[in-house]
Amino acid sequence: MSLTQRQFTPRANLAETILDRARTVILGKDRELRLALACLLARGHLLIEDLPGVGKTTLAHLLARLLGLDYSRIQFTSDLLPADVIGVSVYDRASEGFRFHQGPIFSQLVLADEINRATPKAQSALLEAMEERQVTVEGETRPLPEPFFVIATQNPLFQVGTFPLPESQLDRFLMRIHLGYPDAEQEKTLLAGEDRRAMVARQAPALDNAQLIALQDAVSEVHAARPVIDYVHAILQFTRGSERFAFGLSPRAGLGMLHAAKAWAMMADRDYVIPEDVQAVLSSCAVHRLTSGTSGQGVGENEIATHILEQVPV
Numbered sequence: 639m640s641l642t643q644r645q646f647t648p649r650a651n652l653a654e655t656i657l658d659r660a661r662t663v664i665l666g667k668d669r670e671l672r673l674a675l676a677c678l679l680a681r682g683h684l685l686i687e688d689l690p691g692v693g694k695t696t697l698a699h700l701l702a703r704l705l706g707l708d709y710s711r712i713q714f715t716s717d718l719l720p721a722d723v724i725g726v727s728v729y730d731r732a733s734e735g736f737r738f739h740q741g742p743i744f745s746q747l748v749l750a751d752e753i754n755r756a757t758p759k760a761q762s763a764l765l766e767a768m769e770e771r772q773v774t775v776e777g778e779t780r781p782l783p784e785p786f787f788v789i790a791t792q793n794p795l796f797q798v799g800t801f802p803l804p805e806s807q808l809d810r811f812l813m814r815i816h817l818g819y820p821d822a823e824q825e826k827t828l829l830a831g832e833d834r835r836a837m838v839a840r841q842a843p844a845l846d847n848a849q850l851i852a853l854q855d856a857v858s859e860v861h862a863a864r865p866v867i868d869y870v871h872a873i874l875q876f877t878r879g880s881e882r883f884a885f886g887l888s889p890r891a892g893l894g895m896l897h898a899a900k901a902w903a904m905m906a907d908r909d910y911v912i913p914e915d916v917q918a919v920l921s922s923c924a925v926h927r928l929t930s931g932t933s934g935q936g937v938g939e940n941e942i943a944t945h946i947l948e949q950v951p952v
Contacts, residue, residue, distance in 0.1 A: 649856045650907035653679070656704050656844045663700050663837050664693055666824035670815050673922050674701060676901035679857050682812025682894060683768050683788040685753075685926065692817045694791040695751060696834050701789065702747040705850055706843030708783065710745035714756035720763035724773050738775065743767055746783045746847075750790035754800045761807055764788060768810040785850060805885070805927075812894045813919070814926035816939075853904075860900035862911045869913055869952060870896050873920070876950050882942075883928045895923040913952045920946065 653675060660671045674697065677684045686694045695711075702709035712723055725741035742748060743763070753761060767773050771782050790811070793800055808814075820828060828834075845853075870892055878886025887895075899915040906915075921943035928942065 653905045666820045673815050677813040680897040680901040685811040685814040686791045688817050698749045698789040700838050703841040704844045707746040709747050710742035711749040712742050713751050714753045718756045718760040723763040747787045753790040754792040808926050813922040857901045857904050860903050866911045872950050891927050
């Protein structure tokens with residue numbers, strides 16, 4: 639093990655500690671938890687799509703607790719307005735002027751719950767925040783807290799009262815994951831165990847903001863050799879030339895995939911990326927950008943990812 643790799647070991651151990659504690663609450667979802675943490679360490683935003691009641695909101699709240707982040711929740715509904723997300727200026731009689739009241743977007747971790755139940759107008763309130771880490775209100779730009787994450791949940795599009803997320807919104811989510819039903823033994827343990835909300839409420843932060851930012855910086859230090867960059871680029875090019883997809887992956891998608899692969903490598907205690915890291919995050923990083931929706935719980939997504947991996951040589 640090189641000196642640089644030895645320096646990475648404490649950071650990988652800290653990430654594993656977070657995962658170990660998360661596994662006590664979210665049962666039988668090790669890969670999904672690892673992807674979710676990799677997404678946040680890569681400074682990305684996370685979209686969780688699944689049926690109601692499988693733990694999407696619980697996962698978001700749990701990550702906020704374990705990462706020691708200020709947390710706010712926005713329930714997206716059909717009558718939600720952008721001002722309900724960003725905030726609004728209200729006349730203050732004492733100062734005889736307008737005073738800006740911050741909306742729930744001004745938190746380190748924002749849960750956009752059931753995001754696809756709001757209209758596209760309300761969804762658009764997140765676009766600038768997710769990309770620029772700032773919001774512009776009445777001509778004034780206001781920075782958001784650091785670090786800043788959006789975790790959004792959405793129900794499958796076949797459910798009543800849902801609106802598809804526009805491509806510009808989907809492209810701002812680094813990853814989309816699905817939790818799915820637990821297996822039989824895990825579900826029996828869940829039914830016989832303690833209430834998950836009470837377990838989340840008892841969780842103490844596993845790290846502070848400075849440690850979290852240090853972990854994110856460590857991800858940026860992971861080396862991606864030229865052959866790995868060529869591999870990621872070949873994936874982008876393949877999706878753009880394939881007749882299977884209406885639109886190929888954007889440069890933002892390529893950058894996000896590479897950052898996610900670096901986070902996956904760092905969590906595996908490596909200071910360099912290998913092709914398997916890219917392959918591990920490909921489905922979560924790419925497929926939601928290639929399709930506008932699914933018929934439920936990731937149907938066809940594994941086939942799309944497998945098709946890409948089979949067609950693009952390492």
